[in-house]
Amino acid sequence: MASFAIWPVFLVQLGPSWGLSNTQIGWISGAYFIGYVLATPLLVGLTDSIDAKRVFVGGSLAAALGSAGFAVLADGFWWAAICWGIVGAGLAGTYMPGLQILNARLPDDKRIRAVPFYTSCFGIGTGGSFFLNGHLLIHFDHEVAAWMGAIGGLASASLVMFLVRPQPVQPVISSPRRHPLDLRPAFRNRLALGYIFAYGAHTYELFAYRGWSFAMFVFLGAKSQPAMSLPMITTLVSLLTLTGMAASIIGARYCQIYGRHRVITLVGAVSVSFAVLSALALDGPVWLALTILWIYNICIMLDSGALTAGTVTAAAPEERGALLAVHSMIGFAGGALGGPAVGLMLDMGGGETQTSGWFWAILVMGSGSVIVALIQWRFWRRRGLGE
Secondary structure: OOOOOHHHHHHHHHHHHOOOOHHHHHHHHHHHHHHHHHHHHHHHHHHHOOOHHHHHHHHHHHHHHHHHHHHHHOOOHHHHHHHHHHHHHHHHOOHHHHHHHHHHHOOHHHHHHHHHHHHHHHHHHHHHHHHHHHHHHHHOOHHHHHHHHHHHHHHHHHHHHHHOOOOOOOOOOOOOOOOOOOOHHHHOOHHHHHHHHHHHHHHHHHHHHHHHHHHHHHHHHHHOOOOOOHHHHHHHHHHHHHHHHHHHHHHHHHHHHHOHHHHHHHHHHHHHHHHHHHHHHOOOOHHHHHHHHHHHHHHHHOOHHHHHHHHHHHOOHHHHHHHHHHHHHHHHHHHHHHHHHHHHHHHHOOOOOOHHHHHHHHHHHHHHHHHHHHHHHHHHHHOOOOO
């Protein structure tokens, strides 16, 4: 995940330097997830046929290649979007295939406990990436940051290649082997689809927030008296993502105790409330706006691990790769739309230096939790409100 925050951090420098609109900046952010969605059907679906370890190593190398391309080629919208899309495709070869590495090597009870920790480690990686790239922004340029991202991809490939034991996929005798691109099992599973479409809305909101959080905190830091320094903003954004990791684990645990549909529905409703409060707080004291935005981030993350765990639980072992492929595709398709939606609101609201732009941008983010709450409430109601 070392490369994850290169664009979210350096967009504050490269956007003006390359003469990009906020909508274009948002589409470069979205290119990461478009690359992810395009690569997912093959790479994640393959994990039902071959050892996920091999897919993971290939994905890490692709991310390294995209980062190197960003260092060498990116000088405007198109090359930045293409290279950033390749980095996103690399994530498709690591995120869910990494989960499949665990699925193939852990018994059911340990796997259910491990999934929220695995998904929350996404937060550790993104938090570390924001911290690394924030300091690189202060002292170096985007080329150095991109080469550091490439080194991270190579290190990831090496660690998994040499430290994870091979685990050949065991064929299921009772059913014919599914083609890697046959994703129909996911669309026949209504329970899994409920989690999958909710995950799409959740990811839209999460990556709209993550993709623009550094720029949003730079905006608030400039309003502060005295103005917040870039090192302070870097530290705040990094800690923001790390607290989200803890929230994901806690939310998954509450789902096990009180019922997944019930908890996710309530979390979605609370998230919407804090999105509205965050937007309204922008005109108030900076410390209050930052505090409410921090709580909003925690609310967004509370259902992250729970939604993925729900899909894993709803899947038959021989179809888990197909369901996780669709889970990732729909989820990160939402992520691809989040960045451009925020950028469009900023352009319509007067730009990234105007409170009105960020007001509407945050409300657009919060619409993701509205959808999550409605989908999960419907399943909760169908089960007689007993879960």
